[in-house]
Amino acid sequence: MRLTRSLxxxxxxxxxxxxxxxxxxxxxxxxxxxxxxxxxxxxRDVMSPLIRNLGSMLVKGAAPVDVLRQYMAKxxxxxxxxxxxxxxxxxxxxxxxxxxxxxxxVCVMAGVTLSFKMRGEDxxxxxxxxxxxxxxxxFHEGIxxxxxxxxxxxxxxxxxRYAYSTPTDKQxxxxxxxxKAIGYGIAGEQADGNDILAVYDATxxxxxxxxxxxxxxxxxxxxxxxxxxxEHDSQSYVPNGEIExxxxxxxxxxxxxxxxxxxxxxxxxELVAIDARVRLEVDSATDLAEQSPPPEPSDALExxxxxxxxxxxxxxxxxxxxxxxxxxxxxxxxTAPAVAANES
Amino acid sequence: MSERTYLEAIREGLFEExxxxxxxxxxxEDIGTYGGAFKVxxxxxxxxxxxxxxxxxxxxxxxxxxxxxxxxxxLRPVVEMQFIDxxxxxxxxxxxxxxxxxxxxxxxxxxxxRGPSGGYVRGGPFHSQNPEAAFVHTPGLKVxxxxxAEDAKGLIKAAIRDDDCVIYFEHKYLYRRIKGDMxxxxxxxxxxxxxxxxxxxxxxxxxYAATVWKALEAAEQLERExxxxxxxxxxxxxxxxxxxxxxxxxxxxxxxxxxxxxxRTGGLAGEITARINERCFAWLDAPVMRxxxxxxxxxxxxxxxxxxxPQTSDIVRGARWVLNY
Numbered sequence: 001m002r003l004t005r006s007l008x009x010x011x012x013x014x015x016x017x018x019x020x021x022x023x024x025x026x027x028x029x030x031x032x033x034x035x036x037x038x039x040x041x042x043x044r045d046v047m048s049p050l051i052r053n054l055g056s057m058l059v060k061g062a063a064p065v066d067v068l069r070q071y072m073a074k075x076x077x078x079x080x081x082x083x084x085x086x087x088x089x090x091x092x093x094x095x096x097x098x099x100x101x102x103x104x105x106v107c108v109m110a111g112v113t114l115s116f117k118m119r120g121e122d123x124x125x126x127x128x129x130x131x132x133x134x135x136x137x138x139f140h141e142g143i144x145x146x147x148x149x150x151x152x153x154x155x156x157x158x159x160x161r162y163a164y165s166t167p168t169d170k171q172x173x174x175x176x177x178x179x180k181a182i183g184y185g186i187a188g189e190q191a192d193g194n195d196i197l198a199v200y201d202a203t204x205x206x207x208x209x210x211x212x213x214x215x216x217x218x219x220x221x222x223x224x225x226x227x228x229x230x231e232h233d234s235q236s237y238v239p240n241g242e243i244e245x246x247x248x249x250x251x252x253x254x255x256x257x258x259x260x261x262x263x264x265x266x267x268x269x270e271l272v273a274i275d276a277r278v279r280l281e282v283d284s285a286t287d288l289a290e291q292s293p294p295p296e297p298s299d300a301l302e303x304x305x306x307x308x309x310x311x312x313x314x315x316x317x318x319x320x321x322x323x324x325x326x327x328x329x330x331x332x333x334x335t336a337p338a339v340a341a342n343e344s
Numbered sequence: 345m346s347e348r349t350y351l352e353a354i355r356e357g358l359f360e361e362x363x364x365x366x367x368x369x370x371x372x373e374d375i376g377t378y379g380g381a382f383k384v385x386x387x388x389x390x391x392x393x394x395x396x397x398x399x400x401x402x403x404x405x406x407x408x409x410x411x412x413x414x415x416x417x418x419l420r421p422v423v424e425m426q427f428i429d430x431x432x433x434x435x436x437x438x439x440x441x442x443x444x445x446x447x448x449x450x451x452x453x454x455x456x457x458r459g460p461s462g463g464y465v466r467g468g469p470f471h472s473q474n475p476e477a478a479f480v481h482t483p484g485l486k487v488x489x490x491x492x493a494e495d496a497k498g499l500i501k502a503a504i505r506d507d508d509c510v511i512y513f514e515h516k517y518l519y520r521r522i523k524g525d526m527x528x529x530x531x532x533x534x535x536x537x538x539x540x541x542x543x544x545x546x547x548x549x550x551x552y553a554a555t556v557w558k559a560l561e562a563a564e565q566l567e568r569e570x571x572x573x574x575x576x577x578x579x580x581x582x583x584x585x586x587x588x589x590x591x592x593x594x595x596x597x598x599x600x601x602x603x604x605x606x607x608r609t610g611g612l613a614g615e616i617t618a619r620i621n622e623r624c625f626a627w628l629d630a631p632v633m634r635x636x637x638x639x640x641x642x643x644x645x646x647x648x649x650x651x652x653x654p655q656t657s658d659i660v661r662g663a664r665w666v667l668n669y
Binding site: 078079080082083087088089091096097099100101104106107108109110111112113114115116118137138141142144145146148149303304305306307323324328329330333 | 369395396398400401403404405406407408409410411412413414415416417418419421433436437440441444446447448449450451452483484486506507508622623624625626627
């Protein structure tokens with residue numbers, strides 16, 4: 001959670017220095033739901049994150065330098081500059097990159113977990129959706145297909161109260177997202193998303209159920225998005241005082257520190273040491289990312305297909321042959337060749 | 345050699361690929377016990393079981409998305425659209441997710457989406473469409489559309505073995521009307537290669553799917569009545585287009601007529617015409633012309649459908665115009 005928060009703070013600083021090419025998306029206040037839920041998975045399990053799951057990705061082994069390279073559109077970023085921000089994965093670490101149309105990853109993860117079932121593998125899939133994503137057709141179709149097929153899939157709905165500017169009561173008439181589980185005939189869990197231990201317990205129950213052949217679960221984690229959709233968002237739609245209340249009274253990092261003090265008597269020096277280690281890690285990752293070159297422009301033509309591995313640059317780009325060379329023309333073509341005009 | 349209908353040829357191709365590779369499986373609506381709306385998958389469930397011939401809910405997005413996920417993990421899914429018209433439901437996930445996966449450095453999506461397409465069958469607006477142009481337009485997808493039984497089998501096998509997503513259009517008018525002798529052995533037709541359906545010297549008709557047969561009828565009539573020699577090119581693969589075959593036939597006959605059943609505006613004929621213009625301008629003796637459906641939805645009544653869709657007589661009339669230019 002500390003690393004998530006510090007890395008995002010660094011991204012904001014780089015954004016203000018215009019070193020980030022696109023926008024920066026924060027998970028401030030939601031770190032516990034991301035980190036705690038992915039901790040419930042084993043290394044062999046596959047997880048598909050969303051824009052506020054930096055914490056989940058770090059738990060799955062994503063390197064801070066790769067996150068920074070992605071945001072800064074570097075040539076050696078995991079997507080070689082093709083995709084932005086957290087839109088990347090590493091299937092060898094059980095992490096599948098997501099796309100912007102929401103809900104689609106529920107369908108894709110239904111297929112990933114269908115493959116586990118077909119091959120009798122002891123693996124589970126976990127896919128994140130926000131409260132907004134639950135309104136899409138893809139969310140419904142994916143969860144329903146996975147439920148019918150009893151795929152080992154956990155669908156985590158992070159109810160953070162806003163989808164861009166739209167509050168949850170304009171997203172659904174359901175009283176709570178976990179109620180939707182009933183309609184799909186699957187198990188539902190709900191937990192305080194800012195209590196990392198409660199998040200872990202609820203998700204772990206769902207993961208265990210999936211692993212034991214119990215099919216799909218919907219886990220609703222109740223949290224609050226303290227930053228806007230992205231850094232440019234003024235949050236003018238948020239009632240006065242709401243953000244400040246959550247910051248003062250329900251911060252997931254503060255709450256976990258309190259638990260650590262009360263249960264294992266963690267000392268200030270240990271917390272300071274963690275902060276120092278995180279700062280060092282973020283600093284060195286930033287240096288490495290800043291030194292990385294941008295992609296070669298013509299790399300853009302690589303990798304649409306297995307074959308051909310590379311598209312041909314178009315004829316109007318310097319150095320490329322036009323579609324037809326003039327000397328390819330059939331003999332006698334044309335009405336007034338330049339040579340004939342000179343002779344007359 | 346054994347004779348098979350176009351439909352039986354697809355089924356045989358699916359059957360052989362499922363026998364050959366345990367990773368191949370089928371997903372779709374009513375494809376298992378029932379064998380599919382047109383019975384393309386009949387017998388597959390009893391041979392391979394319902395774990396490999398999966399009846400799904402009516403959920404085209406989920407079918408395509410789940411196929412992508414399974415393909416990521418090394419399986420080779422074949423998704424059936426009950427009618428290809430319903431592929432519009434999955435347009436987002438096909439174009440945004442599947443087509444870009446490899447480029448985004450995600451695991452690729454070696455998968456097939458297939459389904460009955462096309463008109464001349466009195467199917468009305470939602471059981472007759474030819475939506476191939478939308479997918480030809482999308483980088484990352486391959487598109488095939490066989491006209492013969494031999495190609496129907498050879499291309500479904502090639503599509504399943506391809507390392508990228510292939511949209512396999514099958515023409516429902518041809519399902520039981522066309523037969524062909526299946527070559528013995530492992531008959532695979534390479535993706536990206538057109539076929540010369542008829543040799544000729546005076547005019548090239550470039551077409552695909554059901555209108556290949558109408559073009560061949562027109563060519564026979566033109567030879568009989570006008571003593572002209574018409575070449576017919578069956579594209580077979582629409583993405584990637586076989587530029588070499590298009591160039592060769594146009595440079596040979598110097599006249600080209602593009603024929604397809606899809607609507608006119610934004611259809612493949614416009615793209616093929618542009619490519620001929622770019623590469624064969626100096627070889628042309630006449631403008632490249634198009635014979636296509638009219639730009640309307642496809643109506644149900646026979647008199648209306650026959651008016652909207654290109655007929656053999658339209659191709660003959662168009663060919664004469666280009667030949668006499």
